[in-house]
Amino acid sequence: MTHPSLHSFDLCWSSLHGLLSELSDEQWSTQSLCPDWDVAGVVMHLISVEEMLLDRQPLEFAERLPFEEIAGLTEAMSSLSGAQLTEKFSSVTAARRAQLSAMSEDDFATPVMTPVGPGTYGRFMDVRVFDFWVHEQDIRTPLGMPGHEGGPAAERSIDEIRMSMPYIAGKRVGVPDGGSLRVHLTGPVAGDITVRVDGRAGLVDDTDETTASITADSTTFALLACGRVDPQSRIDSGHVTWSGDEELGERAARNLRFTM
Structure with a gap:
């Protein structure tokens, strides 16, 4: 099954990968719109959440989201260069794309805990699209590199x-x-x-x-x-x-x- 969120994910992942591929070392250390993170910090956050979701069935999130794992996943990337983070972003999102593409309608309808309360796995993925799109703007705005302001992911x-x-x-x-x-x-x-x-x-x-x-x-x-x-x-x-x-x-x- 192709869930509606997958197309929006593709747009976010493609747009952000294109942006990251253009950045200089100085730009990677630019303060983002998130007070605690520079550009690299935002990217590490996005990667770590997708890594947390990778290779896990929706039922595993029925009661809670293991966000406590994110700190360790982020720390493991702290020494990576911008180019290495871009490569990791590409590999992790490719794996997530394959995972989501293989999921059934029942998988997306599975009741889970989401960041906004109880919902379905499909609803959780809609929230992830929102998170990706907003974080892309967190990076683009201070860099003065506007983009991806319209289209399905922005609309979602x-x-x-x-x-x-x-x-x-x-x-x-x-x-x-x-x-x-x-x-x-x-x-x-x-x-x-x-x-x-x-x-x-x-x-x-x-x-x-x-x-x-x-x-x-x-x-x-x-x-x-x-x-x-x-x-x-x-x-x-x-x-x-x-x-x-x-x-x-x-x-x-x-x-x-x-x-x-």
């Missing part, structure tokens, strides 16, 4: 944030009961995400006027939602703007963060 990642917008709007932004918020994405992943609060916050599919609306490109939106960049810097640069209720719009622009 923006959808991951979309599903969390009721929480963001209700808990982080504080949209009042009876109020509403729309996020207008100008692209590369274009579209609107609308949340209305009627007792509780929920996603709606309508074009009615909202209490406030914020506008941003999809990559800026993702970086803000993932806590990667300072909202003030994106406000000052005009990458995020708002309309409607001034106070609510500004509060939304400053409080999209739901994960790091």
